[in-house]
């Protein structure tokens with residue numbers, strides 16, 4: 242488990258929500274994209290509102 246950053250350190254490190262999301266995405270999906278609900282890999286779509294959707298179970302999830 243990665244060390245948690247404080248909120249202040251977090252916001253200083255990542256200037257935009259997108260930069261933050263991309264960083265979390267790299268950590269969570271380092272072994273491949275997967276759905277936290279059903280565990281399926283490889284069919285995850287990023288939505289315009291920075292949420293993700295699994296095409297197998299159809300559920301949405303967020304990085305944070």
Ligand SMILES: [Zn+2]
Pocket residue numbers: 276277278279280281295296297298299300
């Ligand atoms: Zn799923």
